[in-house]
Amino acid sequence: MRYASLKEKYTDIEDYNSWQEDTIPANKITLVNNGTHAGPKTPLVLQTIRYLAQNADNVTIQTPYVICNGYMYHTLNEIASHARLKIILNAVEKGSNPWGCTDYLNQKKKILNTGADVYELMNEVPVHTKAVLLDDRLSVVGSYNLDMRSTYLDTELMLVIDSKELNQQIQSTESTYIEKSKEVLSNGQETEGGQYETKVLNWQKKLFYGVLRIIIRPLRQLL
Structure with a gap:
């Protein structure tokens, strides 16, 4: 049934032969995750990003919202100490996650004090993209939000892709978002x-x- 519906929607599914024209070459692709077990997890995805950023001069983080604890703030501060760090997130006026928007209002100064340049995005619709760009070569894309649930609780998957062409394509999109x-x-x-x-x-x-800014203060660990 599923295949039949896909075949009806994509009529060339059986004779499609344009893979080379429609794909981008990559030197290497690595899957990273912070564990598939239930319960608290080691922040392996964030640690991977931190490691990859060690020698970068420019780091751009695209995330729907930011909810950090001390370790996460320290990581951002460490990256910003040697690289131009940009964080692109949905503006409160456009955000679709009231918890993320409210925490941003409460934590905005802390985020800025890491040394990051923050871009409050006013897109036509909220953007749910999660990506990290390191200079002009590495792209880290997948399901990881820069928040505590993604870092320590949820199972998140990210692909580390070594491809200048893909990095350039995503950089172009991020430039539009910055505008x-x-x-x-x-x-x-x-x-x-x-x-x-x-x-x-x-x-x-x-x-x-x-009102929400007051309510969520003791509940941040659960967001």
Whole structure:
């Protein structure tokens, strides 16, 4: 049944022969995960990103939202100490995860104090992409959010792909997202991208986030 439905949707599924034209060469692809067992996990995905970033000059992290503990902040600080670190996340005005948005409002200064340049993305719809770009060669893509659940609890899979062509394609997408973002620096400077569209929260949303900012403080470990 499944194959029949796919064959109906993709009529060339049996005689498709354009793999070389439609794929990108890669020197190496490595699958990383933080364990498939139930319960707490070692943060292997984040440790892998930290290791790969050691010799990088430019690191870009695309994540729907950021919810960090001390170790995660330390990792970001370590990366930013030797590389230009960019974090692209959904702006609160556009975010679809109220918990992630609220924690960002509470933790924004801590995130900026790591030395990262933060880009608050105002895309037409919230972006759910999870990717890390290291210079112009390595791309780490998959299911890992930069939050505590992905780091210590959920089973997450990421592919480390050594491919300049793929890295360039993703960099191009990230450049578009940056144009749709407000850049926020640790010194308080804010710069709107050329395609940034301002959206003001109504009073109901402001009240909602104001209350939620208090409620979630003791619950951060569960987000």
